[in-house]
Amino acid sequence: MTAPRSALRADARRNREHLIATAAEAFASGQAISLDGIAKRAGVGSGTLYRHFPTREDLVEEVYRDQIRPLRDDARALLDAEQPAEALHAWMHRFAEWAGERRGICEALVAMSASGRFGTGPVCDEVQQVLSMVLEAGAEAGELRDDIDPVDVGSILASVLAVAGAPEQRAQLDRMLTIVVDGLRPRC
Amino acid sequence: MTAPRSALRADARRNREHLIATAAEAFASGQAISLDGIAKRAGVGSGTLYRHFPTREDLVEEVYRDQIRPLRDDARALLDAEQPAEALHAWMHRFAEWAGERRGICEALVAMSASGRFGTGPVCDEVQQVLSMVLEAGAEAGELRDDIDPVDVGSILASVLAVAGAPEQRAQLDRMLTIVVDGLRPRC
DNA sequence: ACACTAAACGGAGACGTCCCCGATTTGCTT
DNA sequence: AAGCAAATCGGGGACGTCTCCGTTTAGTGT
Structure with a gap:
């Protein structure tokens, strides 16, 4: 019945959420951290990070979406x-x-x-x-x-x-x- | 008689002023320009630039000192x-x-x-x-x-x-x- | 179950910023 | 003119951003 599926493929969604969680943790630590570093910590390539969040602001905004x-x-x-x-x-x-x-x-x-x-x-x-x-x-x-x-x-x-x-x-x-x-x- | 030496050696002073002039020109052109690029244009090593102007602001301030x-x-x-x-x-x-x-x-x-x-x-x-x-x-x-x-x-x-x-x-x-x-x- | 396609991945690499260092040059001082 | 301290040169390297493209994978139709 062609479910009302999300626009994102399952693995993409997973990666996206994992990136946000990793970034949240990294930001919370207070340490300065590079975007590539976040990608590495999350176990994905930097290309993946930049595909999901073209600019740094996009990532930051998502990280704090709930906290605000x-x-x-x-x-x-x-x-x-x-x-x-x-x-x-x-x-x-x-x-x-x-x-x-x-x-x-x-x-x-x-x-x-x-x-x-x-x-x-x-x-x-x-x-x-x-x-x-x-x-x-x-x-x-x-x-x-x-x-x-x-x-x-x-x-x-x-x-x-x-x-x-x-x-x-x-x-x-x-x-x-x-x-x-x-x-x-x-x-x- | 340990002359009242200037704090700067003559060539250092020259380089410093040349760097400021080059930077002024580069900034005035409106193009984004790297500090390394300014050093290159001025014909000095980047080490020289950073010795005179430890931060970008130091250089910027000097460039506009007269213009303000x-x-x-x-x-x-x-x-x-x-x-x-x-x-x-x-x-x-x-x-x-x-x-x-x-x-x-x-x-x-x-x-x-x-x-x-x-x-x-x-x-x-x-x-x-x-x-x-x-x-x-x-x-x-x-x-x-x-x-x-x-x-x-x-x-x-x-x-x-x-x-x-x-x-x-x-x-x-x-x-x-x-x-x-x-x-x-x-x-x- | 299987093959196919489009979506997503990953990581190398181009580019820019900035720092650092050891060999070399410069120009005061005497 | 020679000695010597100060300053230069210039490139290598660490780090960060961001892109490109060959490869993998999820999800679909058969």
């Missing part, structure tokens, strides 16, 4: 507990912390922004949706402008993190995020 | 002609244009910010000084906050340019810079 889910719940909780602008600020900090523990994610977001692909890919997309939600709440409350593109905010967030994402730059990052959030408020 | 001077005059002119906040916004656009024509400068500024060296090196330093001047004028006029660290603003500027510095992203960059400048105004 909780951040959306965080956003909802923050919106319930605080004023929207403050919730946005707090969520950005959460995201900074989340990203700080995950090698490569900021660089990937920056690369996607720079090539106009922000919002493509699981992580980007989630971030964009969260920002949309919070910005909208802020606009309704009159605390944030209503003419802001979430993509712009996401791009700024990613770029600022790329520059000051290290734990020892927390204070600087805090000041920079304050500037950004204040810039989203309506002019008086 | 006019931007300071621009800042003064803008301050004379407009309100400080508007002058800041306009100057950032000038800088974006300036940087857009010069390969590698944004990446270098980002790298220096990320490693806490913003303000080191000729270009960084000039940017920081200009920002100081404009921020101070804005604070006096009451148009900008008086508690802003120029390094933070420079870092944001560099990071935003790294993400949206391409000519075809002008519109997005414009929106992002507006957010940043607005974030520097006092809360009402």
Whole structure:
């Protein structure tokens, strides 16, 4: 009955998932690791890796696809507990912390922004949706402008993190995020 | 009498300057060019290049050391002609244009910010000084906050340019810079 | 069960970046 | 003019990215 089979052959799917798992482990270890190294660890050729994930960002996004889910719940909780602008600020900090523990994610977001692909890919997309939600709440409350593109905010967030994402730059990052959030408020 | 020797041997100085000139030419051509390629073009070994400029940023900063001077005059002119906040916004656009024509400068500024060296090196330093001047004028006029660290603003500027510095992203960059400048105004 | 085809694999290799080292050259100093 | 320390030369090598193409394999029809 020609089942509704997946577009991927079984071995391809297996390799793909094994690559993601291996990459997740490698990234989590904190060590810098080459893509070829990940392929080797996963026991596949580098050609296989690049066929599944043409760019480094594609792989990174897949690795963190599941891990980012909780951040959306965080956003909802923050919106319930605080004023929207403050919730946005707090969520950005959460995201900074989340990203700080995950090698490569900021660089990937920056690369996607720079090539106009922000919002493509699981992580980007989630971030964009969260920002949309919070910005909208802020606009309704009159605390944030209503003419802001979430993509712009996401791009700024990613770029600022790329520059000051290290734990020892927390204070600087805090000041920079304050500037950004204040810039989203309506002019008086 | 152990003469007041220059720190550099004459041939070393010559090579250094020749490398800068060659790099300036190569960068100006718009082509992507490898550091090894620059060394080859300059007719020196790559070892010589790396001895003079341990990192790519060191070379980039030297190449643009003279070219950035006019931007300071621009800042003064803008301050004379407009309100400080508007002058800041306009100057950032000038800088974006300036940087857009010069390969590698944004990446270098980002790298220096990320490693806490913003303000080191000729270009960084000039940017920081200009920002100081404009921020101070804005604070006096009451148009900008008086508690802003120029390094933070420079870092944001560099990071935003790294993400949206391409000519075809002008519109997005414009929106992002507006957010940043607005974030520097006092809360009402 | 078997053969066939398209999909997927794998790893060698081209290319670029950057570092390093030992032999050689340069140009001060006397 | 000779000695000597500083600096150069230039290529080899380690590492990373990414592509190409001959070979293998899964899944289909018979």
